Amino acid sequence: xxxxxxxxIRKSVxxxxxxxxxxxxxxxxxxxxxxxxxxxxxxxxxxxxxxxEAYRIPGAIIWNKADIYDESVRAYIAETKAxxxxxxxxxxxxxxxxGEGIEELKAEMAGKVNLFSGHSGVGKSSLINYLxxxxxxxxxxxxSQHQKGVHTTTFAEMHSMENGGFIIDxxxxxxxxxxxxxxxxxxxxxxxxxxxxxGCKFNNCLHFSEKDCAVKTxxxxxxxxxxxxxxxxxxxxxxxxxx
Ligand SMILES: Nc1nc2c(ncn2[C@@H]2O[C@H](COP(=O)(O)OP(=O)(O)OP(=O)(O)O)[C@@H](O)[C@H]2O)c(=O)[nH]1
Ligand SMILES: [Mg+2]
Ligand SMILES: [Zn+2]
Numbered sequence: 286x287x288x289x290x291x292x293x294i295r296k297s298v299x300x301x302x303x304x305x306x307x308x309x310x311x312x313x314x315x316x317x318x319x320x321x322x323x324x325x326x327x328x329x330x331x332x333x334x335x336x337x338e339a340y341r342i343p344g345a346i347i348w349n350k351a352d353i354y355d356e357s358v359r360a361y362i363a364e365t366k367a368x369x370x371x372x373x374x375x376x377x378x379x380x381x382x383x384g385e386g387i388e389e390l391k392a393e394m395a396g397k398v399n400l401f402s403g404h405s406g407v408g409k410s411s412l413i414n415y416l417x418x419x420x421x422x423x424x425x426x427x428x429s430q431h432q433k434g435v436h437t438t439t440f441a442e443m444h445s446m447e448n449g450g451f452i453i454d455x456x457x458x459x460x461x462x463x464x465x466x467x468x469x470x471x472x473x474x475x476x477x478x479x480x481x482x483x484g485c486k487f488n489n490c491l492h493f494s495e496k497d498c499a500v501k502t503x504x505x506x507x508x509x510x511x512x513x514x515x516x517x518x519x520x521x522x523x524x525x526x527x528x
Contacts, residue, residue, distance in 0.1 A: 311453070312397035314342045315377075319350045319407045320358050323433045327365070329460070331516030333402065334374060335474035339466065342400075344374055347390070349408040351380040368510050372477045381411040391416060395448040405457025406434020413454050417444055422454060468521065472500075475517050477509055491521065 316333040318325035330346060337344035346369060348362050366376040377393070379386035394416070401409045410422040422444075425437040434457050441455045469489060472478045482492065484499030492500035492514075503509040 310398050311340075311342050311400045313394075314344050314400045314402065315347050316344065317347045317349050317401050317403035317407045317409045317412065319404075320348065320354070320361055322350065322353070322427060323404055323406050323431075325404055325407065327512045328516050328519060329404070331475075331513060332520065335466075335471075335516075335520065338474035338476070345377065345393075346374060347377045347379050347386075347401075347412070349379050349381065349412060351378045351385045352383040368512070372513075379412060381408055381415040384415065387412075387415055391446070391448060391450075394446065394450040394452065396450055398443075398451045398453070400453045400455065402455050402458065404434060404459070405436045406432075407457070409457070410438050410454055413444060413452050416452060417446055420444060466520065471517060471521050475513060477513055478517055481509060493518065493521065 314333070314337040316325075316330055318330060334344040334346075346365070348365070354362065362376075362378060369376050375393070377386055377390055379390055381387075390412075401413065403409055406427045408424075410424045414420050414422050414424070423437055425435050427433055428435055436457055438454055438456045441453055443451050443453045445451050466474065468491065472482055472492060478492065478500055481499050481503045482490065485492065485495070486497035487495055490498055490500070492498050500509065500514070504511060504514045
């Protein structure tokens, strides 16, 4: 590791707080996810993306460990692409083993400050090692018992790329606690829901049990994904975690 090129941001395990403190410097927040080993739920991804919205940081998804996907996992990944890209969240597929998707990611990150977050063990540090040859960040195998990460990265650190970009590696996070959203503001951080909500009868509609709710109609008609609505309701109801 070349010390002079590294900038320690802060010690923390909660993404929301990290973003708060270094938010002004971040051009894009990537949630690094894996469909298996360990599994990242769409609920977790939606909490991440809505938090990024709250800080006005463009969010994106990186599905890592593509080298171990079978046909059915590939099909699932394609579905998530069809779900998230129309909302405005790019979906990347990558592998720090086969190198799949790496060039595309590099191009995307050039000249920008990029944050990598996600569960422990999804391969954030491994990906960064591949994106910045010679960096040698510490990585570790999953726990054999639970196939979960072992919290190898312990503080957020920024690394410079050859193309003028920067990547901030962060410690793995277990779950998102309730973010301090105002109840009526939650839908503002779900662009797909917000766009439709203009058609609701009541302008203070929470899209829960109100009459003539355009959001609920859109969910029923499949124009808003049920998983997104479910994530919205979960945040609205103030659950501490959502898996
Ligand atoms: N098959 C496969 N394994 C990978 C890939 N990327 C990372 N891994 C493995 O996943 C495990 C965890 O990788 P890390 O890079 O330490 O994960 P991390 O997200 O940085 O984890 P924390 O620092 O604990 O948050 C290691 O055993 C890696 O070798 C990948 O693309 N494919
Ligand atoms: Mg790490
Ligand atoms: Zn409504």
